[in-house]
Amino acid sequence: MMLPAFLFTSLVILCSSAVTQAAPSDSLSVHLTSGTFRGLAVPNGTDRWLGIPFADPPTGSLRFKAPVAILNPSREVTDAFNFGNACPQPPSTLDAPVSEDCLFLNVWRPSNIAATSRLPVLVWFYGGAYMIGAASEPRFDPTRILQRSAAIGKPILFVSVNYRVNTFGFLSSAHVAPEDLNAGLHDQRLALAFLQDNLAAFGGDPSKVTIWGQSAGAGSSEAHILFPAEEPLFRAAIFDSATGPFKTDPPASRYDDPGFPYARLLAATGCPSGPASFSCLQQVPFETLMDISNTMVDDTLNQQLWQPSVGPLGSFVTERPSQRLASGNFLHVPILAGTNLNEGTSFSEAVFNLSVPPSLETEVLDQFIKDLFIDPSTITPDTFDRIHELYPANDSSLGGPFNTGDSLFDRAEAWYTDNMFLSPRRRLFDKAAATQKLFGYFFTEFIPGNNVSLGVSHGSELALLFGPVPTPVEDDFANQLTDFYINFVTDLDPGSPWPQFTPESRNVLQLMRNNITVIPDDFLLEKTTFFNSEKVLAEFQK
Numbered sequence: 001m002m003l004p005a006f007l008f009t010s011l012v013i014l015c016s017s018a019v020t021q022a023a024p025s026d027s028l029s030v031h032l033t034s035g036t037f038r039g040l041a042v043p044n045g046t047d048r049w050l051g052i053p054f055a056d057p058p059t060g061s062l063r064f065k066a067p068v069a070i071l072n073p074s075r076e077v078t079d080a081f082n083f084g085n086a087c088p089q090p091p092s093t094l095d096a097p098v099s100e101d102c103l104f105l106n107v108w109r110p111s112n113i114a115a116t117s118r119l120p121v122l123v124w125f126y127g128g129a130y131m132i133g134a135a136s137e138p139r140f141d142p143t144r145i146l147q148r149s150a151a152i153g154k155p156i157l158f159v160s161v162n163y164r165v166n167t168f169g170f171l172s173s174a175h176v177a178p179e180d181l182n183a184g185l186h187d188q189r190l191a192l193a194f195l196q197d198n199l200a201a202f203g204g205d206p207s208k209v210t211i212w213g214q215s216a217g218a219g220s221s222e223a224h225i226l227f228p229a230e231e232p233l234f235r236a237a238i239f240d241s242a243t244g245p246f247k248t249d250p251p252a253s254r255y256d257d258p259g260f261p262y263a264r265l266l267a268a269t270g271c272p273s274g275p276a277s278f279s280c281l282q283q284v285p286f287e288t289l290m291d292i293s294n295t296m297v298d299d300t301l302n303q304q305l306w307q308p309s310v311g312p313l314g315s316f317v318t319e320r321p322s323q324r325l326a327s328g329n330f331l332h333v334p335i336l337a338g339t340n341l342n343e344g345t346s347f348s349e350a351v352f353n354l355s356v357p358p359s360l361e362t363e364v365l366d367q368f369i370k371d372l373f374i375d376p377s378t379i380t381p382d383t384f385d386r387i388h389e390l391y392p393a394n395d396s397s398l399g400g401p402f403n404t405g406d407s408l409f410d411r412a413e414a415w416y417t418d419n420m421f422l423s424p425r426r427r428l429f430d431k432a433a434a435t436q437k438l439f440g441y442f443f444t445e446f447i448p449g450n451n452v453s454l455g456v457s458h459g460s461e462l463a464l465l466f467g468p469v470p471t472p473v474e475d476d477f478a479n480q481l482t483d484f485y486i487n488f489v490t491d492l493d494p495g496s497p498w499p500q501f502t503p504e505s506r507n508v509l510q511l512m513r514n515n516i517t518v519i520p521d522d523f524l525l526e527k528t529t530f531f532n533s534e535k536v537l538a539e540f541q542k
Helices: 005-015 143-151 166-170 183-202 216-226 252-256 261-269 277-283 286-298 321-327 358-371 381-390 407-432 462-466 472-491 525-531 534-540
Strands: 023-032 035-042 046-053 077-079 104-110 119-125 157-161 204-214 236-240 335-340 438-443 507-511 517-520
Touching (some): 023 046, 023 183, 046 143, 104 143, 104 183, 119 183, 119 216, 119 472, 143 462, 143 472, 166 286, 183 204, 183 216, 204 216, 204 472, 216 236, 216 321, 252 261, 335 407, 335 472, 358 381, 358 407, 381 525, 381 534, 407 438, 407 525, 462 472
Parallel strands (some): 035 077, 119 157, 119 204, 335 438, 438 507
Antiparallel strands (some): 023 035, 035 046, 046 104, 104 157, 507 517
């Protein structure tokens, strides 16, 4: 029986206050390859295991290196009642201490699930521009999703994974061994391999894993499609607002050049340049390195100091993602993916209300764009000229109904939305539609109470999925949206009225309260065609 909307919402709100009433149970002890862990039965109708290690601590000689599987687990029973440490990053609300020893995952399931149930599994990778984020963030509590899955008779298992971010997870240099580049992506891959060996202990089915992420988490998920492991680790993927999967990914060696992040890091730490630099950075005291890294991150526009980089043979990423996508040499699994109407607003606040004279507006716009790229030297003047034509000053159509009238901001956020989010999603679908099941969406719901200047902003859909739903007026829509995701995890199809995207139909689903409707994927086509041209892709190094 489906819970009434008001009761369902009350249960979700209750979950945050029920933590102290959670009861440990020996029946919830699980034997895993990393040890034996005792879980909690929570009164909100879920069981959970928090802070399960899936790799050796990436400290000392393992700092910056690909993660190492745990080979000598403890023989003691460990209480899995609290989140493990969050990975090093600037301070924020993470609900966990920060430490280099941070490679932990968390598992939730509906209560009263037998270990033999073989439930479908949803694995969550958080966003944060590869710079910030943690699985312990309160906004990623999956209680609402699990309650909903049980209510509609499609119970699922939910897993969230910590992975290293910023300097600790994406250090890039010619002096980083190829197999260690993009350590944060390696963390995710090892976690997925760990789950293949251990999901059955929780009642999950390792053959029915769907990976899901938003923003950098979605870009990470797409990276696992484009650069898959040798063995199958999942059967489907969900991308909320993936970015291509990377906004800018120059060769790892580029970071060594004067003024680039690796060279600046060496200067700040006092480490020498050259082959000895890597081992020197491994020996910098943790607090010192984290403080330097945090300062560098905070001093960078939108904190985007590092991005996943392209390395030589043996690396996780061996060619630009756009080139890998064009080759067709990627994993062909069902994908549900989409973008929001105003993805770029929250990334363009640096130019909001600047009151720039009209004569300087375009110059400031160009500098804003350049500052978003690790290596803007590849962008040619004629590319900027075309951007000026596509995003003219005082264009009231920019931002849709949320045009602010701030010409510089509206131009910047519209460019950011179309180039960083809509274009990559469209390029993926154009290439993959002939070989796999695709389901696309365009999220256009403005949630009452949100900042009107930001419109239907990046990540605003997550509150309707994870909850608590911000306002009762969104309850029915939030339930339907969550049902779509649960259906996809369970059945590899979100269900009616969501059509499959095909080369012939090219339809996506508009997600808006009281207006869920199928629309052709042809909006803003002139702009995305330009950004998906080989010339622009090469200059933007996607």
